[in-house]
Amino acid sequence: NHAFRVCYISDSTEEHLTLLTGINLYMNNITNGFFMYCSKSIPEYTDVEMHLVLEDRIFSDVYDIKAWGVTPKYIRVNIAVLGVVKQNQEVLIRPFEGSVEGDTTGREVLTPEGDDHAEEYTTIDVKIDLTRMKSAKFVVLAKMRQEEFGVSEESLRIIPQSESGAEINISEGTFDSPGKLLLNIAQTNDWNTDEMIIFSNALNIKMQNNVKPKKPVIIKLPLHSSEIQPDDLIVISSEKDVPETEDDWEICSRNVNIQGNTVTFAVDHFTSFVPVLKTKIRQSTHALTKAIAQYRPTEIFAGIKTERDNKLTLVVEVSLKNLGKQRRKFWKKKGFRLQASEYSECTVKEGETLKISAEGNFEIYSIRESRGEQLIFYPDNKSFRTFNIVSEGQESPIGYILVSRSTKKIVEYSVAETSKIKRIPVCFNAFFKNVVEVEIPRKVTIENATEELVSLPIDEQLLYDIQDIHLDEDAIQEICVVKDVIKYVEELKYEGDAKDNTADFDFDKEKLQGEFDDKDTTDDIVVDTEDLEGDKEDSTEDVVIDEKVLQDEGDDKYSTQDDDDMDKFQNNDVDTNTQLRNAYEKP
Structure with a gap:
């Protein structure tokens, strides 16, 4: 710090x-x-x-x-x-x-x-x-970066520094007089988290004197992904530099041309342009409105680590959603244990200052004086803070880390006020009467308020049982392989030649099982996951070969139900914990 x-x-x-x-x-x-x-x-x-x-x-x-x-x-x-x-x-x-x-x-x-x-x-x-x-x-x-380019009556090819591969081609006679073209780029790819719906960054161009082009202007933009057909894309635009709602967007062009990793289209006016998926226009406009306002989808998570002097260190990080898994693995490798609820999702603005506070039987040491710590979110940097945890009476910390933002709360109320009209001169009394009007103006005040974004549970005595811990997809695949191997060995023991068959396996079942029941750390699970990433296909093949061996020996006990259960789990057909129990806790 x-x-x-x-x-x-x-x-x-x-x-x-x-x-x-x-x-x-x-x-x-x-x-x-x-x-x-x-x-x-x-x-x-x-x-x-x-x-x-x-x-x-x-x-x-x-x-x-x-x-x-x-x-x-x-x-x-x-x-x-x-x-x-x-x-x-x-x-x-x-x-x-x-x-x-x-x-x-x-x-x-x-x-x-x-x-x-x-x-x-x-x-x-x-x-x-x-x-x-x-x-x-x-x-x-x-x-x-705000770029400026001089334009005139002559043709011009503009290559912005803000976006490699982008071009703006202006033909001769598009403008009658010299002027300045202003250009900036807004990053959008962070919003393609679940599926690709926005296919380029948002290009905003305008003339300094608001002059409109007389001829179409050809724009070329690099694509986030080239796995798209021209008929599936549509270009939308917004007349506002910073759109406020999804209704501020409209369809600009349906005719696009894709060559390699770029998309080309023609426009007859200057504004903000983005090619999006034709079938996801509503979702795209919502994400683009946030992106141009410099909001980003994030994951907020916390972890704790026991230091050599038995003191506890807490880390709180706000990460881009598409980098959250990578960042959590980073902290696990450094010895931090993430909570049972590994992360929470929310939308945070670039440069926004968030407040970190604690509730429970512990305190964050530096919060004792300041009554709250701050964390500034910057997406292209690593936005995290580390703190020392101080528990009451040397107890294990149990409670919550609260992450919140400051907001402006608008409060409206009415006050009745009486105002009198000035007396009319005597010569006009025949036409006017003295009137007293009562006005009820609406008073609007702005008060500072706090909006809670996430509440992260903190418990030093973590439960590492499989149905309680949040596992990523790689870890689930690894545990699937290990559990199947253990079950296979148990079934072989019922056969007369169990000793000969189990001798081919170079591991101790109890020791292997103990590695997953260890309540001191989950780091081994993460490390083993990475080691097995390249061997997933081989591991799966081993299970299939073992099934054939069992069939040759006349064993009718083996079933592929475990694999079916895992498929259902990965397809999110039922609750995560229930599926894990169904898949791995059968007698």
Whole structure:
């Protein structure tokens, strides 16, 4: 959450000096010795939000650097920021004090010291001027890229930087006079979670002076998936830059051409355009309205880990829905145990600040003073917080982690007020009367409120019984194979040659069964799942071969009912826990 270092910088032949993890000081212009302070803090622990505007999205920690002594005119540092900036975004350095400027240098896959898990980072070179102030404080922002192109009466081919593979072709005579075309791209693929319904990012184009084209403009966009026929696609558009409801969208073009991984269509006006699945227009407009408003489908989950000193560490993460499974496996490999209810789904806006609080017989240590912790959601970074859990009387923690958002609640009420009309001059009394009108205006006030998003159950004494734990599809397949093998061995024991048959199996049944009944950890299940991912077909074949052996020996006890039960389970025909019991707890 916070790290700092104070050190003495001296002339060195080294190319750079590591100040903190992910912060390196270039040494090529260092000729004299001086002292330096360097720190980085998560944005939730700072007042960074008061320096930002609505469109700003925090992408990094907050950096603070101070120098004293015989300092150079400037210093250059390279910082590695967890996460990747997308094409439709640009990186900005926002200084709070001092003179700071920077440029993105690339992407790197780095493995932090003392960690076995590699992550992708964006590397940025930052130059800090020390001639006026010998200190600087700054943060890295990721902002939606707004591109501008000059157009005239001549033909023009526009290739945006915000979207590789996109083109806008304007023919000669489309515009009568020069002007500026404005363009931006909104990411939409995060909303294709259950099925592919939106087939490209949303392209928004408009003329600065709102001039309409006189001829059709040809637009080419890269597809999220090329497994689609032109007759199944339709292009929809919205006249609003930020649509508010599904009714703000309309059908724009039914004629599309697909070549390779791109779709081409013609438009006669400028607005927002997206090709969608023709049979899922309503679902598409709902998702697009959220996507352009920069909302994302997410999964929120929590996990706990017992440290070497027997203290408990809690992690709470808000992950994109299509990355949730990957992120949960990441934390399991690091020794965290997820709760019986592994995650909850909700929609969160980019850059939104969520509140984390606790209910139960435990407290989150840092919440004792602040009465609530914050978590800023940024989809292209890793949005998580870790805390120490403090239980009452050394008891195992039992309770809930609550994740909520701040909202504005509109309260309406009426107040009767009396107002009098001014007296009419005497000469008009014959035509007007003195009248008193009573008005009942509606007063509207806005109050701060809190909306609870999810409630995550926390119980350190987790139950690892198969019917109680939430397993992913890979883990279920693995347990299916193991259970079938164990059942097969039990049936062979009824045969006269059970010893000869079981000798071919190189495992101890009780030991194998114990691995799944172990209540200390579920990490082995996850690791074994990954090891068996490439062997699923072989494992299935083994079960089929065993069935033939049983049939040759005249064993009529074997049944394929277990496989049928698993098929029903995967098709969600009945309740998950009931199916698991039916599949694996038969006598």
